[in-house]
Amino acid sequence: MRESNYRRRVGAVRPSHLMFTSGVGALVDLPNFAVLVRGLDDWNYTHAYGWEPIEEPRLLEAVRRNKRHRKVGELRPAPWTEGLERDPGGVASKVGVPTLPFPDWFRCTICNELGQLDSDAFAFENANPRRPHEARFTHNTGAHRGRKPLAVAARFVLACAEGHLDEFPYRHFVHRGEACPKASHPRLRMDDRGGNIGANVELSCISCGERRNLREATGERGLANLPRCRGRHPHLRRFEEGGCGEQPRVLVLGASNQWFSEVLSALALPRAESGKLEELVAEYWEMLSETPKDGYPTLRRFAPPMRDHFHAWDDDTVYAAVERHRASLNGRGEKEEPPAAPDLRTAEWEVLSAAEPPEATDDFAVRRAPEGVPAELRGHFSDVLQVERLREVRALTGFTRLDAPDPDDPSLVASAPLSRLDPEWLPASEVRGEGMFLRVPEDLLQAWEKRVEDSHEMGLHREAYATYRSNRYSHRLPGGFEAMKYWPGERYIALHTLSHLLIRTIALDCGYNSASLSERIYAGGDEQDPRAGILIYTAVPDAEGTLGGLVSQAEPDRLTRLVRRALSEAMRCSSDPLCAERLPQAQADFLHGAACHVCLFVSETTCERGNRFLDRRFVVPVGGRDLALYPEPL
Numbered sequence: 094m095r096e097s098n099y100r101r102r103v104g105a106v107r108p109s110h111l112m113f114t115s116g117v118g119a120l121v122d123l124p125n126f127a128v129l130v131r132g133l134d135d136w137n138y139t140h141a142y143g144w145e146p147i148e149e150p151r152l153l154e155a156v157r158r159n160k161r162h163r164k165v166g167e168l169r170p171a172p173w174t175e176g177l178e179r180d181p182g183g184v185a186s187k188v189g190v191p192t193l194p195f196p197d198w199f200r201c202t203i204c205n206e207l208g209q210l211d212s213d214a215f216a217f218e219n220a221n222p223r224r225p226h227e228a229r230f231t232h233n234t235g236a237h238r239g240r241k242p243l244a245v246a247a248r249f250v251l252a253c254a255e256g257h258l259d260e261f262p263y264r265h266f267v268h269r270g271e272a273c274p275k276a277s278h279p280r281l282r283m284d285d286r287g288g289n290i291g292a293n294v295e296l297s298c299i300s301c302g303e304r305r306n307l308r309e310a311t312g313e314r315g316l317a318n319l320p321r322c323r324g325r326h327p328h329l330r331r332f333e334e335g336g337c338g339e340q341p342r343v344l345v346l347g348a349s350n351q352w353f354s355e356v357l358s359a360l361a362l363p364r365a366e367s368g369k370l371e372e373l374v375a376e377y378w379e380m381l382s383e384t385p386k387d388g389y390p391t392l393r394r395f396a397p398p399m400r401d402h403f404h405a406w407d408d409d410t411v412y413a414a415v416e417r418h419r420a421s422l423n424g425r426g427e428k429e430e431p432p433a434a435p436d437l438r439t440a441e442w443e444v445l446s447a448a449e450p451p452e453a454t455d456d457f458a459v460r461r462a463p464e465g466v467p468a469e470l471r472g473h474f475s476d477v478l479q480v481e482r483l484r485e486v487r488a489l490t491g492f493t494r495l496d497a498p499d500p501d502d503p504s505l506v507a508s509a510p511l512s513r514l515d516p517e518w519l520p521a522s523e524v525r526g527e528g529m530f531l532r533v534p535e536d537l538l539q540a541w542e543k544r545v546e547d548s549h550e551m552g553l554h555r556e557a558y559a560t561y562r563s564n565r566y567s568h569r570l571p572g573g574f575e576a577m578k579y580w581p582g583e584r585y586i587a588l589h590t591l592s593h594l595l596i597r598t599i600a601l602d603c604g605y606n607s608a609s610l611s612e613r614i615y616a617g618g619d620e621q622d623p624r625a626g627i628l629i630y631t632a633v634p635d636a637e638g639t640l641g642g643l644v645s646q647a648e649p650d651r652l653t654r655l656v657r658r659a660l661s662e663a664m665r666c667s668s669d670p671l672c673a674e675r676l677p678q679a680q681a682d683f684l685h686g687a688a689c690h691v692c693l694f695v696s697e698t699t700c701e702r703g704n705r706f707l708d709r710r711f712v713v714p715v716g717g718r719d720l721a722l723y724p725e726p727l
């Protein structure tokens with residue numbers, strides 16, 4: 094079957110929603126088969142009308158700090174054109190995120206024959222363009238010739254920790270690594286005898302009679318029965334030269350660890366004059382990095398970027414900024430030192446914690462009530478801002494398989510590329526929303542830190558973190574693995590828990606779906622500028638918005654009620670005493686204390702840390718007054 098036959102629509106979901114849950118390289122499970130989202134090289138914007146690049150210079154600069162993304166000049170929304178409903182065969186149907194069927198092995202639902210799409214035994218049917226989800230493959234050879242029964246994807250694939258993905262090697266496996274003695278292209282059968290996760294799936298060779306249960310490919314012992322990873326990136330239609338050497342694992346379609354997005358996110362901030370030259374240098378880096386200083390006068394005369402944007406600075410100042418930028422790139426990328434995560438939070442903290450709120454822009458507007466923090470909350474918060482408008486831009490920078498990426502330490506989990514060559518653009522989405530920003534008084538926090546630092550409970554949190562990271566990651570970084578290097582800090586746990594308490598109460602009180610809320614915790618900083626802030630905001634694509642609902646929660650009366658309710662809810666959980674007594678355990682892979690689905694967890698899209706680093710006992714006195722940031726009821 095020619096490839097062009099597959100270039101049909103198999104779905105119609107607005108892609109910006111999906112980019113971060115199933116973007117480039119992800120397997121998308123459809124009713125009868127699965128598709129793999131192709132690399133950026135295959136995304137086509139020719140018929141996608143009316144789109145514009147997403148502007149966010151700060152994010153673009155952060156993206157470019159990664160060596161692989163130096164050439165990125167643009168952030169693009171996923172290709173999409175309106176009108177599919179009106180005219181299913183029209184232009185809109187040709188636009189979308191391109192996919193290919195993967196895995197390529199199919200099983201006939203009547204005769205159980207297992208075969209590949211290129212064997213001509215299977216045909217694609219997509220009779221009704223208005224119902225793309227009815228697309229299916231049929232089995233056209235076999236004893237039931239003429240009946241064309243439904244064929245479904247064989248549900249097993251291989252993946253490795255380097256981010257590769259491959260077909261399950263059925264022929265190799267059933268013949269125990271040998272060739273079939275009877276046929277050069279043996280015919281196979283797959284019999285699902287019930288159970289799940291390959292518990293009882295038997296493979297057999299129709300040609301020679303050999304049989305083997307898929308169970309033998311799973312678990313630790315199964316690894317020995319599988320060949321080494323071939324280094325395949327099917328989304329790029331490419332194999333890594335010489336394979337990759339990792340031991341692949343068997344995954345079942347739909348497994349959540351087949352794909353994790355790597356995302357960078359930034360709030361669009363009003364431009365500070367001081368950062369403007371840096372932004373321009375980053376924006377026109379390709380030109381400036383190649384030009385010696387004595388070439389600047391020529392650029393100022395003839396090159397539009399330099400001619401139009403650099404009036405305010407003389408050559409020496411521009412040159413100094415160029416060299417600073419070069420040093421920061423070199424420092425991050427070329428040395429042996431693994432690249433650090435770009436810091437997008439400092440600038441946001443500076444704006445949110447500024448004594449004078451910045452002038453409002455279309456993308457960002459905050460307001461501080463003239464009377465300041467409501468009287469009853471002065472012991473709890475030192476500042477409250479109503480964030481009337483904000484815009485968040487997210488860019489997809491890569492993906493991982495088997496293990497979720499570590500946002501603080503990008504070198505821990507291998508990131509797979511989104512395109513064959515270094516990309517010149519990355520897919521992104523922007524959401525507009527509103528929110529509230531709360532700051533916790535520094536003296537209160539520091540006194541609490543002194544109380545809990547050496548406590549048994551906080552010690553267990555630190556220990557669990559160190560063990561968890563060493564177990565998972567130490568073998569990936571030879572030499573000096575520092576387990577505690579990215580420990581978020583004691584205060585992070587208190588602020589993060591408080592954030593979840595507020596999010597859950599807001600969702601209950603205002604009837605929001607809590608998945609439409611997002612959090613950003615600003616913790617840490619240094620002695621001169623310690624950080625302790627929580628931003629809770631709506632981030633709903635396509636401006637469904639909440640139109641003032643969340644901002645009004647930060648009005649004095651409502652905020653007081655909200656905080657009172659959140660803190661009193663925090664005192665109990667229907668899973669108590671079990672929940673209240675829980676302490677973190679590295680072995681069980683949980684890095685939370687008194688926290689669970691009933692009392693504290695929020696959806697994956699809402700939490701910035703995967704529901705880790707949460708513990709009610711550090712906010713309210715469920716485990717003793719000394720441990721609580723707020724020991725007294727409000």
Ligand SMILES: [Zn+2]
Nearest residue numbers: 201204232235
């Ligand atoms: Zn069949």
Ligand SMILES: [Zn+2]
Nearest residue numbers: 273279298301
């Ligand atoms: Zn055989």
Ligand SMILES: [Zn+2]
Nearest residue numbers: 253257322337
């Ligand atoms: Zn591999």
Ligand SMILES: [Zn+2]
Nearest residue numbers: 666672689692
């Ligand atoms: Zn609980």
Ligand SMILES: [Zn+2]
Nearest residue numbers: 700701702704
């Ligand atoms: Zn969270």
